[in-house]
Amino acid sequence: MEKTAAGGTSGKYVLRLFVAGATARSRAAVLHVRQLCAAELRAGCQLEVIDIYQQPELARANQIVATPTLVKALPRPVRRFIGNLLNTSGLFGGSDEVEVINSAP
């Protein structure tokens, strides 16, 4: 995973995907996020996949209730997407995000 761009104010996306174990639902979520990153956000995508079974303290620190949860930490505002990401409409296409992406560079 790329770490160099973390914290930058550019149009980079910082995504954290919280899953619970290697279930079918978890794998589907990871797959979908990877596809989305590859298809829509080619370069500026930093994805971190966290298994809360392995790191339960991170679940508390990040206020995770449902799994899988995809947290878009950057760009602001923070959004949380819960579910297996099958229905991805509006995931990166929300009007506010588009403006952020367009105005940032």
Add this chain to the structure above:
Amino acid sequence: MKTNASKTSGRAVALPKCATGIKGLDEITGGGLPRGRPTLVCGSAGCGKTLLAAEFLVRGAVQFNEPGVLVAFEETEAELTANVASLGFDLAGLIRRKKIVLDYVHVERSEVQETGEYDLEGLFVRLNHAIDSIGAKRVALDTLEVLFASLPNEAILRSELRRLFRWLKDKGVTAVITAERGRESLTRHGLEEYVSDCVILLDHRVYDQIATRHLRVVKYRGALHGTNEFPFLIGADGISVLPITSLALNHQASTERIATGIPRLDAMLGGRGFFRGSSILLTGTSGTGKSIIASNFAQAAGRRGERVLFFSFEESPNQIIRNMQSIGLRLQPLVKRDLLRIHSARPTLYGLEMHLATMFKEIANYRPDVVIVDPITSLMDLGTASEGKGMVTRLIDYLKAGQVTSLFTSLTQGGAAPQQTESTMSSLMDAWLLLQDFEGNGERNRVLYVLKARGMAHSNQVREFLISNHGVDVVDAYIGPSGVLTGSARAAQSSLEMAAVVAGQQEAERRKREIERKRAAIMRQIGGLRSDFEAEAVELRRIDEQVGTSALRLNTERAAWGRLRQADAKTAGTRRQRRPARKHR
């Protein structure tokens, strides 16, 4: 605060219980919440759900060494810590010492978007991690229903909650889940259908401008429990439920007697005063000296080194001390030595239950040997007769269980027979003193009877009750053909009697002197007679002597005549014959 009854009922159904440590709740539930199972606590806003959950955890950690996890959905750690700190719970300290884990679960609705299937494994993992990190035995989820507002998919939520309760049971933790009260069901989102072991309903009602909180155990699977509504309070040290009606009549009965501080009154009570741990009722119209007898009792107890708790609903502590000082009762030193505590409150300050609860709390804190309530009737006026009686019953039961002697004064209305007006209360009392005033001769005088005193011989006499600036005294009232005489009439009667006695004494003196005089006269007569007698005796002797000398002279003369006639031989011959006879013997 466990009773024997609660222990045996717990054993009979063999359901393990988890003591909450909350005053009274363990008694109602027969030992606590079902161990290892979830309990639902529901109620409307502001009725103390969060507090009950928090107290359950804190008491578990402090009293029973059972660490706990508090999952808060509504309040942050800082807010919760501050809220419960006002009740004396050091949540922050317990968290530092790893006795409690507080996890604030927050889902910001505006941030969340659903994108497909999900579960609440995140919550499970957090809970599991928290439980395992400190070895928690207790869990509180406050208020789980917030999730219904944050997560849109109710079907998923419901199935996950069902799974959560199952999981909590499997985990073996005793859980308290709070929920908002619903309009038609117990909870707004029907959580009661998942939590079926124990449901507790809290309620906050205003009746006659007085708000009272109530607690009711709606359901407790597999255990006996009190089904009534029990009033409860949130005080300075947490929740206290008042389940006192559940107590049975099985107090210890002491044979020890305690003096009343008025020796003549003790004498009326078989010479030794009241039984320790008994309940004493003191009734009388206003101004008959009820508070004074009560204060005397308090002072006597204090001087024996016993602790006295004086509930006054009429006077402030300072006023009582000042007023009693005027009749020679010194209460101030006892207050200073912490042997007397006076607790004053206006009866209208709060409801009957609240008064009772405050009294219980004071009693539990101070641990008195004697409790005085002056007057109990002010409290009984706050509720209906049956509520009042219930309250007195609970108070007496509570005091008797602790072997505390209780003295209640009761203000009766003039006119009606006191035996009738006090009939509701009197059956609860072991001893009953009646104070009355008699009007007559332009004055009112106080009298005192012992109407009943269970288990001891007692006087059936009316006594007059005197109050002076030296204190209180009980004297015999004069009972004569004209009725009971008290006050000046009694004084007049006794001075009449005194005069009669004096007159009698004077008469006796007079008669004594008379007899003395007579005796002296007789003695004088005797003296005269004796001197007469002596004079005659002298005369008699003189005559005797005269006769003797004349006889001697006659003999001499006769002898002379004999010599002259030579009659000597005959007398000499007789002498000679006798001498040999003597020798012969």
